[in-house]
Amino acid sequence: MTQILLLGDIHANYPALDAIIRYIQPERFDWIVNTGDFTVYSTFPNETIQWFRKRKNTVCIIGNTDRRILRILSGKKLKRPKKKEKQVMYFWTAENLHAKNAAYLKSLPERTDFTTAKVRIGVFHGTRDDPDEELFPWAPEARFRELAKDSPYKIQIMGHSHVPFYKIVDGVHFINTGSVGRMFDGDSRASFAILKISSAGIAVEHFRIPYAVEKVVEELKNHKLPDIYGKMFRTGKKLN
Numbered sequence: 001m002t003q004i005l006l007l008g009d010i011h012a013n014y015p016a017l018d019a020i021i022r023y024i025q026p027e028r029f030d031w032i033v034n035t036g037d038f039t040v041y042s043t044f045p046n047e048t049i050q051w052f053r054k055r056k057n058t059v060c061i062i063g064n065t066d067r068r069i070l071r072i073l074s075g076k077k078l079k080r081p082k083k084k085e086k087q088v089m090y091f092w093t094a095e096n097l098h099a100k101n102a103a104y105l106k107s108l109p110e111r112t113d114f115t116t117a118k119v120r121i122g123v124f125h126g127t128r129d130d131p132d133e134e135l136f137p138w139a140p141e142a143r144f145r146e147l148a149k150d151s152p153y154k155i156q157i158m159g160h161s162h163v164p165f166y167k168i169v170d171g172v173h174f175i176n177t178g179s180v181g182r183m184f185d186g187d188s189r190a191s192f193a194i195l196k197i198s199s200a201g202i203a204v205e206h207f208r209i210p211y212a213v214e215k216v217v218e219e220l221k222n223h224k225l226p227d228i229y230g231k232m233f234r235t236g237k238k239l240n
């Protein structure tokens with residue numbers, strides 16, 4: 001049996017990643033997938049990136065927040081988010097990211113695929129069409145059908161919407177891991193999934209586990225970062 005740990009949208013929330021690591025023993029997985037958005041709104045981008053950098057069996061891509069950090073680091077202007085209060089964290093991250101971790105982010109693609117147990121798996125931040133598309137489980141069936149049409153991938157793994165789901169449409173398995181570090185459904189617990197491929201078929205299970213939210217809030221305070229971030233992590237709700 002091939003076992004794959006599915007992570008995504010960690011958003012520099014290392015305490016949430018650490019809780020998952022302690023819960024599942026990552027050594028037992030053949031692959032560890034990260035659908036992107038390593039960075040922004042928590043103060044642990046280095047710890048988060050280093051954890052992936054140290055491992056060999058990872059399949060990682062960048063997300064929109066990572067792309068913005070790379071933009072700032074290359075001297076370009078930050079167009080989004082527009083609100084100054086939100087921008088603070090992007091500049092803080094760019095300033096505090098160690099050179100090796102920035103180089104690692106820069107080396108990652110926006111989408112990728114790999115084959116394991118004779119199954120081809122696509123990994124995307126948004127969807128296979130658009131890295132910024134937020135795909136929700138309640139999207140019209142027609143949208144899933146379009147994404148399944150002529151899909152070279154039996155499995156499409158996605159993040160970005162922060163809403164965990166698993167759907168099979170026209171023979172293609174669609175999995176959203178949910179967000180490790182920044183869920184939006186009013187439940188602050190970390191979300192991740194485990195994918196198993198065996199002779200019995202493909203199986204997916206989602207998990208939600210608690211982590212040390214207060215550690216995240218405390219570190220934000222220590223760095224004098226806007227209060228809205230801590231509130232977001234505590235309530236498990238989106239910044240507006």
Ligand SMILES: [Fe+2]
Pocket residue numbers: 009011037063160162
């Ligand atoms: Fe995200």
